[in-house]
Amino acid sequence: GAVVSQHPSRVICKSGTSVKIECRSLDFQATTMFWYRQFPKQSLMLMATSNEGSKATYEQGVEKDKFLINHASLTLSTLTVTSAHPEDSSFYICSAPGLAGDEQFFGPGTRLTVL
Amino acid sequence: GQQVMQIPQYQHVQEGEDFTTYCNSSTTLSNIQWYKQRPGGHPVFLIQLVKSGEVKKQKRLTFQFGEAKKNSSLHITATQTTDVGTYFCAGPADDKIIFGKGTRLHILP
Numbered sequence: 704g705a706v707v708s709q710h711p712s713r714v715i716c717k718s719g720t721s722v723k724i725e726c727r728s729l730d731f732q733a734t735t736m737f738w739y740r741q742f743p744k745q746s747l748m749l750m751a752t753s754n755e756g757s758k759a760t761y762e763q764g765v766e767k768d769k770f771l772i773n774h775a776s777l778t779l780s781t782l783t784v785t786s787a788h789p790e791d792s793s794f795y796i797c798s799a800p801g802l803a804g805d806e807q808f809f810g811p812g813t814r815l816t817v818l
Numbered sequence: 819g820q821q822v823m824q825i826p827q828y829q830h831v832q833e834g835e836d837f838t839t840y841c842n843s844s845t846t847l848s849n850i851q852w853y854k855q856r857p858g859g860h861p862v863f864l865i866q867l868v869k870s871g872e873v874k875k876q877k878r879l880t881f882q883f884g885e886a887k888k889n890s891s892l893h894i895t896a897t898q899t900t901d902v903g904t905y906f907c908a909g910p911a912d913d914k915i916i917f918g919k920g921t922r923l924h925i926l927p
Contacts, residue, residue, distance in 0.1 A: 749860055798861070806919075806920065
C-alpha cells in the first residue's frame with residue numbers, strides 16, 4: 704500500500720534556529736499534502752494544506768512566515784519551522800490523500816524539541 | 819511493531835441504517851482518537867476517549883473505549899448522507915501516533 708515517510712523522526716534544536724521537516728510519498732504522487740501538529744494528549748490540529756506547484760493554504764492562526772511550506776514536487780513537501788522557540792516544540796505529522804480522495808496516508812511524525 | 823487495525827475497510831449502508839466501525843490495537847492505548855474525513859477533504863478530529871470502558875455520544879454518534887483499552891468502536895445511528903466519508907481511529911504509540919487505515923462509509927439513498 705501507499706506509504707508516507709517523514710524525516711527526521713526526531714529533532715532537537717536550539718531556540719532561534721530553523722528546522723526543516725520532510726514529508727515524502729514513497730510510491731504514489733501527491734498533489735496535496737496536509738501538515739498537522741499535535742500537542743501532548745491533544746488531537747491533531749491542521750496547520751496547512753500543501754499544494755504542489757502553488758502556495759500552501761494556512762489555517763487561521765498559523766503564521767505562514769514562521770511555518771514555511773514548500774511542495775516542490777509530486778512526492779515531497781517540506782515544512783520549515785523558522786526561528787524556532789520552545790513553544791514550537793510539538794509533534795508534527797503530514798498526510799497525503801490517495802487518488803480516490805477518500806483515503807489518507809499518514810507519515811510517522813516528527814518530534815520537535817526546541818531548547 | 820504496534821499496529822492499529824480498523825474494520826471494515828468499506829461499508830455501504832442504506833440511508834437510515836446504522837453503521838459501526840471497529841478499531842483494534844495490538845497494545846494497550848492510553849487514549850484513542852477518532853477522525854472523520856469527508857471525500858476530498860482532510861481528517862477532522864471528532865473525539866478522544868481516555869478512560870477504560872468510556873462511552874461518549876455526539877448526537878447520532880456513539881464512541882466506546884474497551885475495558886482493556888485495546889479496542890474502540892464508533893457507531894452511527896440512522897445514517898444520513900452527511901455521514902459519508904472515511905472514519906479513522908488513532909492511538910499513541912511511544913513517541914508516535916498510529917492511525918488505522920480507515921473505514922469508508924458510503925450511503926445509498
